[in-house]
Amino acid sequence: MHCILPSPCGPLRIEASPQAITGILFLDEDVPVLPPTSPLLAEACRQLNAYFTGQLTRFTLSLAPAGTAFQQQVWQALLTIPWGEQRSYGEVASAIGNPRAVRAVGAANGRNPIPILIPCHRVIGANGSLTGYAGGLERKRWLLAHEAKC
Template identity: 75%
Template sequence: MMIYTVLPSPCGPLRIEANDEAITRILFLDKPLAATAPASPLLAQTCDQLNAYFAGELTRFSLPLAPAGTPFQQQVWQALLTIPWGEKRSYRDIAVAIGNPRAVRAVGAANGRNPIPIIIPCHRVIGANGSLIGYAGGLTRKRWLLDHETKV
């Protein structure tokens, strides 16, 4: 059974979805919505950790995650989890890290399909020349997240 809550954030409202055991999805919402009370201890813990992240008090999440995706996407998302707070990697860096240096475009596609942004830090992946390239939540949000992690 899927449950969810809406959390206001500096990046706009976030819809956080979970099953009984893990976080399954975070969606950036473009329309303001009222916050909802977390329907489970897991959602409450997730909101607490996200609020601490946005306050600059948390640099690594410790939540059970269950993103749905192909084995390749799962491999890419696991590699994203190793990027430290405030650091960036290129798509090529991720391709090399997963042992498939020719898969740069496939890494980009998997990065763009990350269903749990912020917690699985796909915003930390940039172009080889240092440019911001794509972000499912929009480049404004990506820039904000990267700036937030370098200011704190």
């Protein structure tokens, strides 16, 4: 099941199983709003809207991203990055106990199926540069600026 939520970053397709959010996709074209068809999707929309208005800094949704054991480990580490803060790929690699896995962390970050809720936008280059973002660098820049000002 899924719904389409308008957002400042463009329309978001939110996907869910009956128990958990499984994906968020940034859509590059305008599509009609598709209202939530379950209480879980309705709550996801409510929390995302509160995030976008600066009223929510921590999500409390059940998440079920599909990925390898390594990817799951990286995504769990991303969930520990506080609102408004950033970490480098190297810092995330160290946090999972594998400081030499910087490129693998970058690849796992890029495959995050639940952006925003799993805050892969908070991972930046070692020199502070905005490097790669599956949703596009403009969205990453917007999300970081939004969190910095709220």
